[in-house]
Amino acid sequence: xxxxxxxxxxxxxxxxxxxxxxxxxxxxxxxxxxxxxxxxxxxxxxxxxxxxxxxxxxxxxxxxxxxxxxxxxxxxxxxxxxxxxxxx
Numbered sequence: 001x002x003x004x005x006x007x008x009x010x011x012x013x014x015x016x017x018x019x020x021x022x023x024x025x026x027x028x029x030x031x032x033x034x035x036x037x038x039x040x041x042x043x044x045x046x047x048x049x050x051x052x053x054x055x056x057x058x059x060x061x062x063x064x065x066x067x068x069x070x071x072x073x074x075x076x077x078x079x080x081x082x083x084x085x086x087x088x
Contacts, residue, residue: 012073013040019066028057032070039077051078 008016016033019025025033035050046054054071057063063071 006077007042008036008040008073008077010040012036012070015066016040016070019070026067028053029064029067029070032057032067032074035074036070039074046074046078048078050074 013036016036019029019033020037022029031050032054035046038044039046051074054075057067057071058075
């Protein structure tokens, strides 16, 4: 990894693990949690599809704080060229 690469922090990975185990977690929360865990201590980046989902969650007023925290984490890990295509 270089200085511009990001990976999921231990705190976010722990939150993601909790969300994945929670029975009442929504499919969206579990997708974000799975993406965050997949990027924990790896060089993997967020896919464009998950990036779009994360952006939608951040824009929702009713989304819970945990979902927004996971969304922010995975969105921060979208590669630069994928970010440009999402803005268009």
